[in-house]
Amino acid sequence: MNDLHDKFTEYLTQQDQRYTTQRREIVDAIINKKDHFEIDEFISEVHLQGKRLARATVYRTVKQLLDAKLIQKIDAGNGRIYYEYNEALQHHDHIICNQCGKILEIKNNHIEKAIKLECNKLGFQAEYRSLHIYGTCKECQNN
Numbered sequence: 001m002n003d004l005h006d007k008f009t010e011y012l013t014q015q016d017q018r019y020t021t022q023r024r025e026i027v028d029a030i031i032n033k034k035d036h037f038e039i040d041e042f043i044s045e046v047h048l049q050g051k052r053l054a055r056a057t058v059y060r061t062v063k064q065l066l067d068a069k070l071i072q073k074i075d076a077g078n079g080r081i082y083y084e085y086n087e088a089l090q091h092h093d094h095i096i097c098n099q100c101g102k103i104l105e106i107k108n109n110h111i112e113k114a115i116k117l118e119c120n121k122l123g124f125q126a127e128y129r130s131l132h133i134y135g136t137c138k139e140c141q142n143n
């Protein structure tokens with residue numbers, strides 16, 4: 001049993017909602033995704049695998065996962081919104097190209113330590129963080 005299912009069950013119980021088979025299938029597909037995804041593209045992929053998931057349910061479930069802070073939302077700026085689940089959710093940041101929409105990741109222990117230190121100084125208990133850096137990628141700079 002994946003941790004995400006446990007945490008989502010907990011959240012839904014608090015909301016007085018049941019973890020339906022359909023929701024569970026959506027969460028499974030998100031766990032298998034292991035990458036940034038757009039909802040529409042995600043729905044098409046799931047349909048290709050022969051699963052019929054109601055579009056509205058996918059949108060609602062993603063919103064709930066986001067409310068529960070179990071997935072991350074990445075606004076690529078150009079009107080494109082990506083979502084992402086990974087087990088080390090807090091431990092990376094995003095670099096987003098304004099030209100081509102490419103998303104790169106920064107994983108850096110020094111950033112981790114610096115953020116923890118700053119939070120500790122303020123006596124702040126961090127639950128979630130989101131750091132996005134917008135700009136132009138190497139390839140787009142050369143075009």
Ligand SMILES: [Zn+2]
Pocket residue numbers: 097098099100101102136137138139140
């Ligand atoms: Zn680019």
Ligand SMILES: [Zn+2]
Pocket residue numbers: 036084092093094105
């Ligand atoms: Zn990411």
